[in-house]
Amino acid sequence: MEATAYRPSGLTPTSFMKMQLGAGAFYTGVDSSQITADTTAEQFATILEEARIAGKSLGATTGGGTFVATPEVRQIEVDDLTYPVIGSTVFDSWEIMLTTTIKEITKANLQRVLSATVVDAPTGAIMISSTLLPEHYIPFLGWAGITGEGGLIYIEIQNALNTTGMTMTIANMGEATIPVEFRGHQSDLTKMQYAPCKIFFFEREAEGMTDAEKLAADRAAVEAATFEIPSDQQSTQAAKTAWVQGAVSAIVQHSTVVVSYALGAYQVTLSLGSEPNQVFNIDVTEED
Secondary structure: OOOOOOOEEEEEEEEHHHHHHEEEEEEEEOOOOHOOOOOOOHHHHHHHHHHHHHHOOOOOEEEEEEEEOOOOOOOOOOOOOOHHHHHHHEEEEEEEEEEEEEOOOOHHHHHHHHHHHHEEEOOOOOOOOOOOOHHHOOOEEEEEEEEEEOOOEEEEEEEEEEEEOOOOOOOOOOOOEEEEEOOOOOOHHHHOOOOEEEEEEEEEOOOOOOOOHHHHHHHHHHHHHHHHEEOOOOOOOHHHHHHHHHHHHHOOOOEEEEEEEEEEEEEEEEOOOOOOOEEEEEEEEEEO
């Protein structure tokens, strides 16, 4: 057989289904305490729609947005340390930001943008205050986006505050825009161990299928697949097992997957809800 050059690729049969599509939307009042590990994309979509109808969103935006989680990195300096080593790098804190450009110029949005505001009672006008109070922070600010398979991704930052002020650009034959950078804050000193954000993934509910049927479908899909470990992933048994874990995880749609290697065989364990785990071996080959 004629030898061919290996062309590295990270694509799997489900790669395009896992891509995030579109600009998504920004919400200001979705309390993540409503969310559990079993919340489906359909259930969370209902929560988002209720928030939108209640005016708990930034409304129309332009240019999409960005989520930024940047660590403040410190390198421990000691004599004879030529390069950073595991343990010598410290993350002192994280800068958490959600940014976008607002096009929906409402009273509520301007209060969110300007942060420290009060309303003049006689006129209803917004007045900018020099005093920043706890109630000026947005307790929950989040962005929601959809994936190719219809799932939802939700990024929440807590106690958000726009730290860039307000620059409203007004255009002839166009619409006014306001770029914003919302920064996350922890609520108190007892939570300093974690950055003020959470990232959620919501999968679509398989219509008309019980958990047992979902497990059976995942097992059938795995058993029908072919697994061949690329030559560049065969340096150690741990590397081989990690590759098989990734390949199996890319196939299943509903279950939690654990792949282990023992006595010369790869064992897959699928778990879902309260159903008994599906445990079985799979055939794995290695590329020459």
